[in-house]
Amino acid sequence: MRVYAVVLSTAGNQNYIFGSNKRRENVGASHLITCVEGEWLAKALAEIGVDGRRQRVEEHGIEVVTANAGGVTMLVRDRKIGRRIVGSITESALREAPGLDVCGAVGEAIEWGNAKEVADGIADTRELLTVARARRRGPRLRFPGVPIAARCTSSGLPAHGVVKLHEERSPEARSAPSLAKLNAFDSALLRLAVKMGLCAENDESQEAAARRTLRQIVDHLNHKAEWVAVVHVDGNGLGKVFQHFASIMGGPGDIPADEYTEGLRSLSDGVDECAREAFRSVFAKLRRGRWTADTAEPPVLPLILGGDDLTVVCDGELALPFARDYLEEFTRLANEHGAVGGVLKQVEELRGLGACAGVAIVKRQYPFHSAVHLAEQLTSEAKAVKRELGQDKSALSFHVLYESAFADLRRLRDQQTLSEEDTCLTGQPYVVGEASDAEWARHRRWADLERQVAALTAKNDGTLVISGGQAHELRSALFRGREAAESRFATVSTWLGVEAVQGLASDGSLFWHDGHVHRTGLLDALNAAPFLSSKADS
Numbered sequence: 001m002r003v004y005a006v007v008l009s010t011a012g013n014q015n016y017i018f019g020s021n022k023r024r025e026n027v028g029a030s031h032l033i034t035c036v037e038g039e040w041l042a043k044a045l046a047e048i049g050v051d052g053r054r055q056r057v058e059e060h061g062i063e064v065v066t067a068n069a070g071g072v073t074m075l076v077r078d079r080k081i082g083r084r085i086v087g088s089i090t091e092s093a094l095r096e097a098p099g100l101d102v103c104g105a106v107g108e109a110i111e112w113g114n115a116k117e118v119a120d121g122i123a124d125t126r127e128l129l130t131v132a133r134a135r136r137r138g139p140r141l142r143f144p145g146v147p148i149a150a151r152c153t154s155s156g157l158p159a160h161g162v163v164k165l166h167e168e169r170s171p172e173a174r175s176a177p178s179l180a181k182l183n184a185f186d187s188a189l190l191r192l193a194v195k196m197g198l199c200a201e202n203d204e205s206q207e208a209a210a211r212r213t214l215r216q217i218v219d220h221l222n223h224k225a226e227w228v229a230v231v232h233v234d235g236n237g238l239g240k241v242f243q244h245f246a247s248i249m250g251g252p253g254d255i256p257a258d259e260y261t262e263g264l265r266s267l268s269d270g271v272d273e274c275a276r277e278a279f280r281s282v283f284a285k286l287r288r289g290r291w292t293a294d295t296a297e298p299p300v301l302p303l304i305l306g307g308d309d310l311t312v313v314c315d316g317e318l319a320l321p322f323a324r325d326y327l328e329e330f331t332r333l334a335n336e337h338g339a340v341g342g343v344l345k346q347v348e349e350l351r352g353l354g355a356c357a358g359v360a361i362v363k364r365q366y367p368f369h370s371a372v373h374l375a376e377q378l379t380s381e382a383k384a385v386k387r388e389l390g391q392d393k394s395a396l397s398f399h400v401l402y403e404s405a406f407a408d409l410r411r412l413r414d415q416q417t418l419s420e421e422d423t424c425l426t427g428q429p430y431v432v433g434e435a436s437d438a439e440w441a442r443h444r445r446w447a448d449l450e451r452q453v454a455a456l457t458a459k460n461d462g463t464l465v466i467s468g469g470q471a472h473e474l475r476s477a478l479f480r481g482r483e484a485a486e487s488r489f490a491t492v493s494t495w496l497g498v499e500a501v502q503g504l505a506s507d508g509s510l511f512w513h514d515g516h517v518h519r520t521g522l523l524d525a526l527n528a529a530p531f532l533s534s535k536a537d538s
Contacts, residue, residue: 006086027188036071040088040089040092058258065264079109089102193206195279231323242268271334282325319361426521456529
């Protein structure tokens with residue numbers, strides 16, 4: 001029997017979602033991406049009269065192997081059926097989500113027999129998809145403008161229509177992509193409410209209240225929050241795991257093709273399940289805590305939650321506790337899941353699954369696409385934990401951006417480096433969860449950061465033990481060099497007593513050796529203190 005691989009995927013998801021600073025558009029855009037593996041896939045399957053999610057290619061001629069995070073991988077016996085599915089989904093995207101980059105490809109015939117044949121066929125089809133996407137024009141070129149045409153006030157693209165968002169405001173010209181995102185907002189709210197555990201699916205009695213709550217959160221993040229954060233989380237090396245899954249299962253030539261596709265589907269669904277459950281668990285924990293925003297629920301919006309990827313927009317005060325707790329919960333669930341950790345632990349060099357997070361905390365008006373870019377760079381920085389401790393470990397990097405210029409992480413880290421002294425004023429990334437006794441992890445545990453924050457925010461009779469002025473002097477001294485910083489620290493110790501400031505030091509010093517570089521976590525703690533102090537107090 002011969003089968004054909006069908007692969008569809010979206011591209012530029014972050015730009016599509018965060019190309020606007022309007023939170024309603026961000027929410028609507030995230031929903032439209034999920035339609036690829038949701039509504040549009042269901043519609044395409046209904047058009048050919050099958051339910052490929054339950055059927056198998058040997059018996060029914062069609063099978064959905066994976067479907068999440070804006071992507072679909074299928075197997076079909078009839079190549080024409082594959083092309084019809086690609087055509088249906090891409091047409092739905094063009095009509096309902098203009099500006100969204102969706103592309104699909106149908107591969108060459110694959111001999112159905114063992115895992116290697118199927119794995120290679122799917123990989124070859126992904127290569128075809130890359131070529132097909134490169135040969136066609138990008139989605140922004142679908143909207144040519146002329147000088148006399150009005151421009152969208154949100155995206156800058158040619159206006160397609162006029163919309164009045166608030167009664168007290170004038171109508172605004174909006175582009176076709178902007179209008180599509182706004183039109184998807186209400187549907188997106190219901191999907192988010194179910195994901196966040198605010199209402200049960202198909203429970204009309206709770207839907208209205210959940211929608212009101214989420215509208216309140218969206219308005220807070222759009223108009224009221226002083227600090228807004230982007231939290232980006234990515235699993236460690238999961239792409240390579242999927243790519244080499246046949247060999248991970250052991251002896252690819254001996255494994256039947258149906259066992260391979262079943263295992264691949266179980267792994268994909270398992271990771272998706274762990275991510276969703278981890279988010280709901282951490283959000284429930286936030287609901288039991290406290291927050292300063294005037295909202296009925298914690299101001300958190302999960303805009304991307306599929307596979308091992310998570311992108312959340314939230315109030316700045318919740319970002320670091322949320323990211324830390326999510327990493328711990330996702331890692332625990334993934335390694336306990338039989339189809340995820342149970343499989344990966346069988347491979348000696350993997351030992352399990354970890355994840356890394358980047359948290360960019362910015363002012364509300366800061367361009368969101370730049371904040372997302374910074375969060376992705378921070379996630380890449382945190383990936384150093386894979387190299388140093390292994391793929392099953394998790395780590396977090398963060399940055400609090402006080403400036404309004406474009407944020408490039410390399411430039412920001414250069415500003416925190418005193419090259420003439422071989423001194424770096426950041427200890428990031430920080431290891432979250434269990435860490436080995438490796439020298440690299442020493443002083444880099446999340447508990448080390450929390451210890452320093454606790455010292456900076458400790459109070460005596462309602463007054464900070466280390467005053468704001470003393471903390472500012474310590475910050476200034478760091479940028480004057482190690483000697484100046486240690487001298488200022490000694491002075492503060494003399495004023496307040498060693499016990500009051502010992503939480504700031506490691507082995508009696510603000511700095512530690514990291515190879516030939518001296519590092520300190522004090523600047524990280526000073527930046528994190530306003531966003532972790534409530535947790536330290538509790």
